[in-house]
Amino acid sequence: MQWNLATRHQMLLEITNAVISKTSNQEFLNALAAVVKKYFPCDRLSINLYDKKGQSLKYFTNAAGIDPKGISSLDRRPLLKGTIAKMAIQSRQPVIIDDLSQYKDMFSIGQMVKAGLISTLAFPLVMRNIVFGSLHFSFKKTPENLSELSELLTEVSKQVAIAVDNLVAYNRLKNEKQNLEREKRYLIGDSEDYKSKDFCYTSPQMTEVMRVVKRVAEIDAPVFITGETGTGKDFLARYIHHISPRKDYMFVKVNCPAIPPTLFESELFGHAKGAFTGADSMRVGRFEMADMGTIFLDEVGELPENQQVKLLQVLQESRFERVGDSRPIEVDFRLIAATNRDPVKSIQEGKLRNDLYYRLNIIQIHVPPLRERVGDIPLLIEQVTLNESDQIHQPAPRYAQQALQLLNAYHWPGNVRELKNFVKRMIILKPGGLINSHDIEKMIEFEEQTNVEKNIPIPTLAESERIFIEQALIKCRGIIGGKNGAARLLDVPRSTLQYRMKKYGIKPEITVQMGD
Known part of the structure; x- marks a missing residue:
C-alpha cells in the first residue's frame, strides 16, 4: 500500500x-x-x-x-x-x-x-x-x-x-473512585446498626455515664472509653460524635487489633501510588478520612509498642505523611479511644505506653457491665427485639414474665453483645411465639456451657445457632421429628429445623457420633 x-x-x-x-x-x-x-x-x-x-x-x-x-x-x-x-x-x-x-x-x-x-x-x-x-x-x-x-x-x-x-x-481515577466507594461502604456498613434512639437506659449507673457523655460531647477533647467486651463502647463513641459539633463530618472507626502490622501505616496514614508492590493507586488513610470529624481507635491497647509510637506522633502533631510520600498532611479530628483492659494495669505490664495513655486519657468514661445495670435489661430486650425482628422480617416474639425475670437474673458475661445475640436467636427459633421460662433455662444452660465452662469468646449468631442445634440433636440421638425429636425439644417446626440443618451443613448421623 x-x-x-x-x-x-x-x-x-x-x-x-x-x-x-x-x-x-x-x-x-x-x-x-x-x-x-x-x-x-x-x-x-x-x-x-x-x-x-x-x-x-x-x-x-x-x-x-x-x-x-x-x-x-x-x-x-x-x-x-x-x-x-x-x-x-x-x-x-x-x-x-x-x-x-x-x-x-x-x-x-x-x-x-x-x-x-x-x-x-x-x-x-x-x-x-x-x-x-x-x-x-x-x-x-x-x-x-x-x-x-x-x-x-x-x-x-x-x-x-x-x-x-x-x-x-x-x-x-476509576480505581481511586472505587477505593473511595469501598471506604464509604466500609464506613456505612460499619455504622448501619447505629441509631441514637436505640440508646435506652434507666439505671442510675448509665444515667450518670450519659450525663458525663452529654457534657463532654461539646468539648473538643480526647475521650478514653473503658469497659468490658460487649458493653457498647463502640456505640457510645458514635453517640458522642452524633451529638458533637463534628456530627456533619465522618466518624471513622479503626479496629486496632485487626490491622496487620505490615499494613498499619498504610491503613492509618494512606499510601501514594507506587509506594509498594500492589499500590496501583493512591489510598486515603483513616486519619485523613476523619479530617474535621471523629476518629475512633477501638482496642487501642492491643497495638504493639512500635505502632503506639507512630500513633503518638500523629496525635501530638496532628500531621502525618502517606507511605511513599514526603509531603506532610495536616488534619483536624476529634479523638475517641477505647479498651477492654485496665489501662493502669496495661501500663504496669508494659503493654501500654505511659505517654500514649496520658495523651488519650484527657476525659475517661467507664461503661459498666450489663450485670451492674439490671434495670436496663427489659428495655434493651424490648428495643433489640423490635429492631432485629424488623431487620430479618420476622414477627417479634413475646416474653412471659418468668422469662424476663430469669433474663434479669442472668449475669450476662458477654454484656449487651451477648444479649443481642440471644434476642436474635429467639426471633429465629420462635418468631411471633411466646418465650417462656423453659426456653430461657435452656438458653442459659447452653450459654454457660459454651462460654463459661469452656472459657471461649461469645460466639456469633450463626455459630451459636449451629451449636445449639447440634446440642439438641446430640441429646435426641439424631432424631429430628416426633415426640423424642430435636424439633420438639427446640419447640420449632420440623421443616424449620431441617432448613437450619441444611444451612449449617449439620447431618444427624454426625451428631450421633459426636454424642458417642
Whole structure:
C-alpha cells in the first residue's frame, strides 16, 4: 500500500474513532489492532507501560495477535539491558529490527522467534516530554516498505500515546473512585446498626455515664472509653460524635487489633501510588478520612509498642505523611479511644505506653457491665427485639414474665453483645411465639456451657445457632421429628429445623457420633 497523505490521514482518523470510546485496556488494544490490520499485515501488537522510578515494565494489557510462550504475563518485570523496549524508551526514537534472530539469545526475543515472528518495530510513547511506555508491531513476514511504514507508525504512536495516557488516567481515577466507594461502604456498613434512639437506659449507673457523655460531647477533647467486651463502647463513641459539633463530618472507626502490622501505616496514614508492590493507586488513610470529624481507635491497647509510637506522633502533631510520600498532611479530628483492659494495669505490664495513655486519657468514661445495670435489661430486650425482628422480617416474639425475670437474673458475661445475640436467636427459633421460662433455662444452660465452662469468646449468631442445634440433636440421638425429636425439644417446626440443618451443613448421623 502507498502511504500517501490521504491514506495517512484516513488511518489516523479511523484509529481515533475506533479507540476514543474504549474504557478498558483490552478493548482499546483490540480496536487499535483491527484498524492496523486493515492497512498492513501485523501479527502481534503490544503496549508496555514504563515505571521510571522502579525501572520496570508492565504490559498495558494482553497483546493482540500471536502470544509467544512465557512472555505474555501481565506482571511487572525489570527493564533489562538490550531489550527492544529499553532501546525505544532510552533513545526516545523508533527501533527497527528486520531480523529478530540476531537477538534470539535474549529470552523474550527468542520466544518471539520460536513463535514465527521475524521482525519488529518499536516506538516510545511520550506525553508532556516524559516517556511512559512503548508500542510494538511484530511480523511473521517483514513488510517490504519497513522504513516508510516506520515513518507512518511514528505518527500513529503519537496518537496512541495521547489515547493511552488518557485511558491510564481514566483507569487511575476509576480505581481511586472505587477505593473511595469501598471506604464509604466500609464506613456505612460499619455504622448501619447505629441509631441514637436505640440508646435506652434507666439505671442510675448509665444515667450518670450519659450525663458525663452529654457534657463532654461539646468539648473538643480526647475521650478514653473503658469497659468490658460487649458493653457498647463502640456505640457510645458514635453517640458522642452524633451529638458533637463534628456530627456533619465522618466518624471513622479503626479496629486496632485487626490491622496487620505490615499494613498499619498504610491503613492509618494512606499510601501514594507506587509506594509498594500492589499500590496501583493512591489510598486515603483513616486519619485523613476523619479530617474535621471523629476518629475512633477501638482496642487501642492491643497495638504493639512500635505502632503506639507512630500513633503518638500523629496525635501530638496532628500531621502525618502517606507511605511513599514526603509531603506532610495536616488534619483536624476529634479523638475517641477505647479498651477492654485496665489501662493502669496495661501500663504496669508494659503493654501500654505511659505517654500514649496520658495523651488519650484527657476525659475517661467507664461503661459498666450489663450485670451492674439490671434495670436496663427489659428495655434493651424490648428495643433489640423490635429492631432485629424488623431487620430479618420476622414477627417479634413475646416474653412471659418468668422469662424476663430469669433474663434479669442472668449475669450476662458477654454484656449487651451477648444479649443481642440471644434476642436474635429467639426471633429465629420462635418468631411471633411466646418465650417462656423453659426456653430461657435452656438458653442459659447452653450459654454457660459454651462460654463459661469452656472459657471461649461469645460466639456469633450463626455459630451459636449451629451449636445449639447440634446440642439438641446430640441429646435426641439424631432424631429430628416426633415426640423424642430435636424439633420438639427446640419447640420449632420440623421443616424449620431441617432448613437450619441444611444451612449449617449439620447431618444427624454426625451428631450421633459426636454424642458417642
